[in-house]
Amino acid sequence: MKxxxxxxxxxxxxGEEGGVVPVVDVAVTSTFLNPLDMERTFRGELQGCYLYxxxxxxxxxxxxxxxxxxxxxxxALGVAxxxxxxxSAVEAICTAKGPGGHIVSSRTVYGGTxxxxxxxxxxxxxxxxxxxxxxTEAFEKAIRPDTRLLYTETVSNPLLTVSDLPALSKVAKRxxxxxxxDNTFAPMLVSATRQGADVVxxxxxKYLSGSADLIAGAVCARREFIDQLIDINVxxxxxxxxxxxxxxAHELYLRLDHLxxxxxxxSEAALHLARVLDEANIPLIYPGLKSHPQHALIRSMxxxxxxFGGMITVDCGTPEKALDVASRLQQEKFGLYAVSLGFSxxxxxxxxxxxxxxxxxxxxxxxxxxxGLLRLSIGYLGDLEVMARRFLDCWKAVHPGRG
Ligand code: PLP
Numbered sequence: 001m002k003x004x005x006x007x008x009x010x011x012x013x014x015g016e017e018g019g020v021v022p023v024v025d026v027a028v029t030s031t032f033l034n035p036l037d038m039e040r041t042f043r044g045e046l047q048g049c050y051l052y053x054x055x056x057x058x059x060x061x062x063x064x065x066x067x068x069x070x071x072x073x074x075x076a077l078g079v080a081x082x083x084x085x086x087x088s089a090v091e092a093i094c095t096a097k098g099p100g101g102h103i104v105s106s107r108t109v110y111g112g113t114x115x116x117x118x119x120x121x122x123x124x125x126x127x128x129x130x131x132x133x134x135x136t137e138a139f140e141k142a143i144r145p146d147t148r149l150l151y152t153e154t155v156s157n158p159l160l161t162v163s164d165l166p167a168l169s170k171v172a173k174r175x176x177x178x179x180x181x182d183n184t185f186a187p188m189l190v191s192a193t194r195q196g197a198d199v200v201x202x203x204x205x206k207y208l209s210g211s212a213d214l215i216a217g218a219v220c221a222r223r224e225f226i227d228q229l230i231d232i233n234v235x236x237x238x239x240x241x242x243x244x245x246x247x248x249a250h251e252l253y254l255r256l257d258h259l260x261x262x263x264x265x266x267s268e269a270a271l272h273l274a275r276v277l278d279e280a281n282i283p284l285i286y287p288g289l290k291s292h293p294q295h296a297l298i299r300s301m302x303x304x305x306x307x308f309g310g311m312i313t314v315d316c317g318t319p320e321k322a323l324d325v326a327s328r329l330q331q332e333k334f335g336l337y338a339v340s341l342g343f344s345x346x347x348x349x350x351x352x353x354x355x356x357x358x359x360x361x362x363x364x365x366x367x368x369x370x371x372g373l374l375r376l377s378i379g380y381l382g383d384l385e386v387m388a389r390r391f392l393d394c395w396k397a398v399h400p401g402r403g
Pocket of ligand 1: 081082083084110112153157182184185202203204205215216217340355
């Protein structure tokens with residue numbers, strides 16, 4: 001974490017009059033003093049000029065540069081949402097080799113990603129094989145001659161399964177295909193790039209924003225790949241148009257400075273609660289507990305000084321009990337019953353009925369997603385002891401004699 005924190009610290013852009021933060025540059029279009037330069041820029045013969053905000057914008061570039069420093073990637077690009085980042089990166093990789101193609105993906109991915117891969121991409125001639133994210137051999141076995149990429153989430157949504165990024169990276173390199181990783185649950189904690197990922201995706205809507213007030217995403221990769229996304233002739237971001245607004249980029253630019261502090265606070269609060277619940281024999285998943293099947297693995301990938309993140313899941317047994325626990329938790333001001341994550345306050349949801357509902361029940365059970373699972377994005381506000389006590393009281397009211 002220290003490396004990423006220092007890298008964020010070392011990115012510096014001044015405002016027009018020497019201000020300590022850059023100004024927001026909202027201009028959609030830029031003036032060319034020499035009209036010939038516009039044509040040369042469109043032809044790709046002249047670099048460094050701003051053309052039009054769908055192609056590039058100074059505020060989006062400033063945020064992207066700071067995010068790349070954090071992630072340890074050569075470059076980055078802020079886009080309109082996490083889904084825009086996923087869809088654009090996948091499209092750029094697949095279409096670079098012509099129509100069609102095949103993806104080997106972890107089976108435990110965010111519901112929206114699963115729906116994109118299972119429902120939409122096949123309509124465009126791209127097929128996907130889903131495999132167990134902890135089974136590196138299964139990834140390799142599923143690779144075909146037309147496989148264009150491997151896809152996984154560092155810490156999966158919602159099951160918090162940890163992928164072995166260095167091992168998957170070796171497989172990807174052996175087959176000369178990129179490893180694409182969604183690192184939304186672990187910004188600052190794991191640099192997926194340093195662990196071997198070629199393309200790293202973020203939903204900035206979550207921890208990077210931290211305030212549950214904006215939708216945004218980002219792609220981190222080598223410069224050449226980022227340029228491919230905004231290529232005026234074939235770039236999926238340039239041509240489908242899911243760009244980041246300059247004002248959103250500016251907000252995120254400022255918020256990156258306190259991301260390390262927020263991630264530490266989320267991790268501390270989640271670890272405290274996980275220990276209390278574990279002690280009370282409540283069935284939970286948290287990568288920071290020694291009982292987590294990939295505890296040693298995540299430890300080996302964590303950046304120096306990083307915690308285990310702010311996400312916990314608790315299995316209430318049935319959806320009815322999950323909703324009963326959730327409404328009591330909301331009533332007792334433990335958290336809010338809402339989707340999304342990475343907010344200062346705790347957010348609670350039942351993935352089987354919400355963010356993973358796109359995944360058919362049969363697939364949910366294959367991936368081990370219990371219908372009674374509650375996902376908790378632990379906020380950092382409040383007294384940790386008081387919050388843990390509130391949780392235990394609500395749990396005991398629904399599960400008398402358990403926990
Ligand atoms: N990736 C993960 C892991 C997510 O949890 C989400 C949304 O919940 C997304 C991507 C999509 O992000 P967005 O809602 O910003 O499009």
